[in-house]
Amino acid sequence: MAVKAGIDVAKEFHWVAIVAAETGKVLLSRRVDNDPDSIDALIAQLRQAEAEHGELTAAIDLMGGVASLLTAMLLEAGVRLVHVPGLVVNRARRASKGGEAKSDPRDAATIADQLRLRDDWRIVTAEDDITLDLRMLVSRRRELVIDQTRRLNRLRETLAGFFPGLERVVDVTNLSDLRLLVRFVTPEEVREAGRDGLIDHMLAAGVRRSYAEPLAGKAIAAAQAQHVIVPGQKRMAEFAREFATDAIAARHRIGELENQIADGLDRHPDAALVRSLPGMGATLTAEFLAEAGNLDRFASADQLASAAGLAPVLQQSGKMNYLRRATAGSKHLKFIFYQSAFCAIRTDPLSKAFYQRKRAEGKRHHQALIALARRRINVLYALLRTRQPYQADYRHTTATAA
Structure with a gap:
């Protein structure tokens, strides 16, 4: 057996709902004040529930800000913590019995139910001091x-x-x-x-x-x-x-x-690799590292592109089947890649050639830049995976060596 804990985060107090994973039975639903003593008491109850019912996973609907103290204490206590976005909670609550009616206990229970339905939520980990700074x-x-x-x-x-x-x-x-x-x-x-x-x-x-x-x-x-x-x-x-x-x-x-x-970039292990990509100056590099966080959470370049809202989205129903532009994803990440692509077409011959090729295919300026931004995600991900800085003549050098 296992238990799931949904925590609805708020400024003055949080609400936690602990449910049995198999049956959905609510084992606990109560208010938790946003102070160290109350959160310590919650951690004790989570450990007791885990001891009695099996492995526990907790989820929060908000990261950073008013959730910082709660997150830090849960991670320090060794609680497995994941993030269920607030938008998901809102949509799931509206689709359940009660519709638009909202309350903290109901939101906490909805978060716990989402844990029961899926196991691929983003895991929350403690961030290193450099990235946080x-x-x-x-x-x-x-x-x-x-x-x-x-x-x-x-x-x-x-x-x-x-x-x-x-x-x-x-x-x-x-x-x-x-x-x-x-x-x-x-x-x-x-x-x-x-x-x-x-x-x-x-x-x-x-x-x-x-x-x-x-x-x-x-x-x-x-x-x-x-x-x-x-x-x-x-x-x-x-x-x-x-x-x-x-x-x-x-x-x-x-x-x-x-x-x-x-100074922070000088101390970050990935900063030099990111800055080696044409168009990624100090400010855009810092914004990327700050927004992306732990890059290990992206298993592929496609996942990074999806997080930035730059991966095409499939629309299929019956005989209809096409790809459309994404409307979700991090707007900050999308801006970073878009702005760096705009800078690159003025300084990098390869980026400029790619942009001009897309324009020749009939794409508008904005579309060509989006295409270039998506292509540059593949390059950036390869730099981070191989731990090698950007080389404009990489293919030529590889072919010569072979």
């Missing part, structure tokens, strides 16, 4: 980049609202331009400072003279063309200076994170 760094960098994009868009919009001439001549993605906007954002401020004042300010902030002088000239010309004070200009100018100051701070923090990511 990379995941946190990459996640934080992604958040800051998204916030920075939104901040710069707000800066453009605010500038265009009261001083459109200046908004047209500055590049808010450039650090030197941001140095100017920290202090001078209204036509009056620019005219009062004069060309020399603007240049002196930027030079003191570390801007090169060759860049500061043309920028100052453009700013003066824009200020001379506008003498109207827009209603609300004072407050909008305050916000513009604030956006510029925050954008500079964010750039510095993103730079620090990228240095930490580089």
